[in-house]
Every structure is written in C-alpha cells, then in structure tokens.
Amino acid sequence: MATKDKEWISIPMTVDVPYRFAAGGYMTKCLTELRDNGKIFAVECPKCKRVQLPPRVVCAECHVKNEKWVELPHEGTLMNFTIMYLPLTDPTTGKPHEPPFVYGSVRLDGATSVLDHMVEVEPDMDKVWVGMRCRLVLRPKEERIGDLSDIRYIEPLPGQKKPQTKSR
Amino acid sequence: MTERVAIVGVAQTRFAPKRSDVNYGEMAYEAISQVLKDTGLALPEDIDSAISCSHDIWDGQTISDIGITDVIGGHLRAEEKMAMDGSTAVFYGAVGILSGEYSCTLIMAHTKMSQTNRHIVNNVAFDPIYTRMLGFDFTSAAALQARRYMYKYGITREDAARVVVKNLANAKRNPCASQSGDFTVADVLSSPAVAPPLHKLDIAPDADGAVALILASEERARKITDKPVWILGIGTCYDAHYLGDRDLADTFALEKAAGRAYAMAGIKNPRRSVDLAEVGDEFSYQELLWLEGLGLCDRGEAGRFTASGATAIGGKLPVNPSGGLLSGVPANVAGLNRVAEAALQLRGEAGDRQVRGANIAVAQGHTGFCGQHQCVVVLGN
Ligand SMILES: [Zn+2]
Numbered sequence: 001m002a003t004k005d006k007e008w009i010s011i012p013m014t015v016d017v018p019y020r021f022a023a024g025g026y027m028t029k030c031l032t033e034l035r036d037n038g039k040i041f042a043v044e045c046p047k048c049k050r051v052q053l054p055p056r057v058v059c060a061e062c063h064v065k066n067e068k069w070v071e072l073p074h075e076g077t078l079m080n081f082t083i084m085y086l087p088l089t090d091p092t093t094g095k096p097h098e099p100p101f102v103y104g105s106v107r108l109d110g111a112t113s114v115l116d117h118m119v120e121v122e123p124d125m126d127k128v129w130v131g132m133r134c135r136l137v138l139r140p141k142e143e144r145i146g147d148l149s150d151i152r153y154i155e156p157l158p159g160q161k162k163p164q165t166k167s168r
Numbered sequence: 169m170t171e172r173v174a175i176v177g178v179a180q181t182r183f184a185p186k187r188s189d190v191n192y193g194e195m196a197y198e199a200i201s202q203v204l205k206d207t208g209l210a211l212p213e214d215i216d217s218a219i220s221c222s223h224d225i226w227d228g229q230t231i232s233d234i235g236i237t238d239v240i241g242g243h244l245r246a247e248e249k250m251a252m253d254g255s256t257a258v259f260y261g262a263v264g265i266l267s268g269e270y271s272c273t274l275i276m277a278h279t280k281m282s283q284t285n286r287h288i289v290n291n292v293a294f295d296p297i298y299t300r301m302l303g304f305d306f307t308s309a310a311a312l313q314a315r316r317y318m319y320k321y322g323i324t325r326e327d328a329a330r331v332v333v334k335n336l337a338n339a340k341r342n343p344c345a346s347q348s349g350d351f352t353v354a355d356v357l358s359s360p361a362v363a364p365p366l367h368k369l370d371i372a373p374d375a376d377g378a379v380a381l382i383l384a385s386e387e388r389a390r391k392i393t394d395k396p397v398w399i400l401g402i403g404t405c406y407d408a409h410y411l412g413d414r415d416l417a418d419t420f421a422l423e424k425a426a427g428r429a430y431a432m433a434g435i436k437n438p439r440r441s442v443d444l445a446e447v448g449d450e451f452s453y454q455e456l457l458w459l460e461g462l463g464l465c466d467r468g469e470a471g472r473f474t475a476s477g478a479t480a481i482g483g484k485l486p487v488n489p490s491g492g493l494l495s496g497v498p499a500n501v502a503g504l505n506r507v508a509e510a511a512l513q514l515r516g517e518a519g520d521r522q523v524r525g526a527n528i529a530v531a532q533g534h535t536g537f538c539g540q541h542q543c544v545v546v547l548g549n
Binding site: 011013015016017018019020021022023024025026027056057058059060061063065 | 187188189190191192193194195197201210211212225228235237238239241243244280282283284285288289292296297300301
C-alpha cells in the first residue's frame with residue numbers, strides 16, 4: 001500500500017559572523033618580518049630552549065615568558081603530509097583549494113615545532129615522503145600582505161629521490 | 169577534603185574598547201602573570217587545575233583549542249573550558265576543591281568584544297526555528313524586559329538612569345574601567361535611543377579584557393595569604409529559554425540561586441547581613457531588577473532605594489562600587505569581574521573605590537538574554 005510521504009520542515013540558515021582577529025605582539029612581529037624582510041622568526045624558551053613557531057607569549061612546558069627571538073632558515077625537513085581529496089575552503093577568501101593537493105608540515109632547520117602549509121608537489125605518493133628536504137617559497141616582496149599567505153607553499157629541494165622503503 | 173574554599177588572589181587587565189596590541193593569549197597572560205606574582209604561586213607546581221571561560225562564537229574559534237591552554241598552565245595537565253558567565257567558573261572551581269580532587273585552581277575569563285559584532289553573536293543564542301530570524305539580540309530582548317519591569321512595578325527611566333549616573337561616577341575611581349565620568353540623569357535620558365526604553369548610556373559598552381582569580385582549599389589558603397576571602401555560599405539556577413515562557417519582570421531563577429547561596433552561607437536576612445553587592449548591570453534597569461531578585465530590597469522598590477543614595481559608595485548597601493558592567497566589562501568576563509571586585513573589597517584592596525567596613529559581599533553573574541542563567545556568590549572575610 002502506498003503512503004504519502006510525511007512532510008518535515010527544515011529552515012536553511014547561514015550563520016555568518018564577521019571577525020577581525022588581533023595578531024598580538026608576537027605574531028605582529030613575526031608577520032611584519034615575513035612581509036617586509038622575507039624572514040621567518042621564532043621564539044626560543046629561556047629555560048628548555050625549544051624554538052617555537054608560531055612565536056607565542058609563554059612556553060607551554062615551562063610556563064615562562066618567551067623573550068628571545070631567533071631567525072630560522074627557509075629550509076627544513078617534511079615531518080608528515082597528506083594528499084587531500086576534499087575541496088577545503090580558505091576562510092579568508094571563501095574559495096576552496098582545488099583538489100587533489102598536498103598538505104604537509106616542515107620542521108625548519110633549528111626549529112622545535114613545525115610549520116604547516118601547502119606542499120607544491122605532484123599529488124603522487126612517489127613524489128612526496130616523510131623526511132623529504134624542503135624550502136619555503138614566499139610571495140614576491142611587493143605582493144606580500146602580512147599574513148600566512150605571504151608563504152606561498154613548501155617545495156621540495158631539487159635533486160632528491162624517494163628512499164625505497166616498504167611503508168608509506 | 170576541605171570544608172571551605174577561599175579566593176586567595178585576584179588580578180584584572182584594564183578594560184578597553186579595543187586591545188589591538190594583544191591577542192587572546194597575551195591578554196589572558198597579563199592577568200594570569202599578575203595573579204601569580206601577587207600570590208607568589210608558580211605554575212605548574214603550585215596549582216593543580218585551571219578553568220578558562222569564554223565563548224566559541226565570541227572568540228571566533230572553538231575555545232577548546234585556542235592558545236589559552238599554554239598561558240593558563242593547562243599543557244599536559246588539567247584545564248577545563250567553560251562557555252558561560254565567569255561567575256559560574258567560580259562555582260565549578262569551588263565544586264572541584266570541595267570534592268577533594270583539587271586544592272588550588274586558577275580561573276580566568278577573557279573576551280575581546282572588539283573583534284566581532286555583539287548583535288550577530290548574540291543572535292545565535294536564539295532558537296533557529298523560532299525567534300532567530302527576527303534578528304533578536306540581547307539588547308532587543310532587554311528592551312522588552314525593561315518595558316515589562318517598568319510597567320509592572322512602576323519603575324521609571326529616571327530610576328534606571330540614576331544607576332548609570334552612579335556607576336559611571338564610581339568608575340572614575342576604578343583604574344580598570346573602560347568608561348567613566350560625571351553624567352546627569354538628563355544626559356542618560358537624552359543619549360541616543362537604541363531600543364527604548366533603553367538609550368545608549370543604559371547599555372554596557374563593548375570591551376576587551378581578562379580577569380584571573382585563584383581559589384584554594386582552606387589548608388592551602390592559610391599558607392598562601394593572610395587575607396583569604398571565603399566563599400560562604402554559592403548557587404546557580406536556570407530560567408526558561410523562550411522569552412514567552414517567562415514574565416520578564418520576574419526573577420525566579422535569581423531568587424532560587426540567591427536562596428541557595430544564602431542558605432549555604434547561613435544568611436537568613438540578606439538585607440541585614442550583606443554589606444555590598446556587585447551585580448550584573450549589563451543594562452541600567454538590570455541593577456534594579458537584580459537587587460530585588462537578590463532580596464536586597466522589596467519588589468518594585470529598587471528605584472526608590474537607589475534614589476535615596478543607599479546604593480552609593482558610603483550608602484547603606486553600596487552596589488557596584490567598581491562601576492559595574494556599565495563602565496565596560498567584556499561579556500563572559502562580566503561575572504568573574506563581579507566576584508573579583510567583591511573579593512578586592514573584602515581584602516581592603518579596592519583602592520579609591522574601597523567601601524569601609526565590608527565583611528559580607530554578594531556577587532551576581534548571569535548568562536543568556538534577560539538573565540536566563542543566574543549565579544550568586546556570597547563572600548566573607
Ligand atoms: Zn620551555
């Protein structure tokens with residue numbers, strides 16, 4: 001016996017809350033150095049000496065105030081990565097990143113923490129691996145705006161081949 | 169196991185319309201580092217739990233993953249996040265110590281109202297299927313409450329304006345206050361209409377800031393300070409969510425929360441026992457309404473009580489000697505600031521706003537539109 005589908009009401013709604021986030025003292029210095037001088041600055045804990053990126057007011061492990069700034073090189077090692085098949089949105093533009101693309105975390109030489117960003121590499125498991133040596137590629141100086149997009153992406157250093165291992 | 173919980177330290181940032189110079193963590197650290205310095209306590213060794221208080225939509229990030237954990241000492245330790253008024257964080261902190269699980273708890277509330285739009289944030293508090301599409305916010309809901317309260321109890325705009333005049337003058341003595349000054353009742357009445365009967369000066373302004381406070385068990389408190397402020401009683405209560413389910417001139421939730429707090433404190437007659445009150449005057453008329461709900465004067469009498477000068481510094485029952493929320497205290501921080509100000513008064517550390525001879529203080533915080541959730545803390549020295 002056929003029954004008529006019961007109707008259920010639902011209300012479409014976009015919860016659209018505008019924000020303007022203060023970067024604060026530490027990130028203002030970090031982003032200003034990136035924009036104006038193309039430099040990456042981190043903070044070093046006076047107690048445990050961990051070099052922390054992003055720079056922040058307090059070392060979480062020691063609960064002491066971070067006051068020493070250290071400049072980091074633009075080269076480092078890929079600590080992890082994923083190939084993305086979801087068109088995730090950039091909330092500053094509202095536009096999706098076109099899949100497939102690669103997210104990765106690079107530990108710049110001398111840093112304790114990693115920098116997460118897009119990796120400019122073919123989304124192919126033979127072209128990207130943990131331990132790959134990488135460098136940051138910045139926007140040209142005249143195009144920098146003082147946010148994390150001034151780093152365009154992480155790219156592999158040339159002349160490397162994926163080591164032959166069983167695991168991926 | 170402890171029988172009593174004390175406030176052993178209090179620190180507050182200055183409140184300002186906009187703190188462009190600090191992010192959330194840096195702002196919170198101003199208050200946290202100061203309260204640690206004042207008490208001589210260190211993180212992590214001296215403090216075994218932390219509660220931070222803000223609100224996902226106000227913050228624009230889930231409060232469970234922001235940089236607050238580092239500055240409050242929650243890294244690889246216990247930190248609870250709470251999304252209600254900061255007075256309720258004191259309730260949870262006291263419960264944790266009374267349970268015997270913790271002996272010393274750092275509580276911190278923070279919000280930067282400057283980073284977004286209060287009307288849009290507050291609209292999200294309304295039922296998406298029912299009243300949200302009207303665009304309702306806390307100010308429009310408060311205007312309905314103010315109208316109803318004025319109608320039912322004969323309260324006038326002048327009665328409410330006297331609260332503004334008193335609190336903004338009190339705020340001149342408070343170095344943390346965001347706004348203060350010498351205003352007249354006529355100034356308040358003639359300030360721009362926002363949602364009559366509420367005009368601009370009837371409404372607490374946006375502010376950025378943070379408050380930190382340390383609770384300790386009796387045993388720990390005695391070692392930390394010679395001026396502990398005891399939590400004598402504490403109570404919370406929810407009212408209905410839908411405005412239409414309440415007569416907005418009534419204060420049932422506050423009466424129940426206050427009743428629990430007074431009973432715990434052994435207070436039979438709050439009018440005789442309470443020396444000062446810090447209440448959540450998010451809107452001018454609310455100071456009057458909450459005074460009645462707290463049982464500190466008869467229903468409908470708060471206007472005359474205020475006009476008599478009884479609630480001034482130096483009056484019979486000073487109310488909001490700090491300047492209250494009308495002097496500019498962030499949402500979410502509001503009630504913790506009430507508790508902190510009451511504690512400073514009982515410690516004799518309230519500076520130019522000090523009330524003489526105060527031994528028992530009441531602090532009241534509320535969450536949601538029209539004071540839906542109420543928290544009452546009775547403090548004594
Ligand atoms: Zn450290």
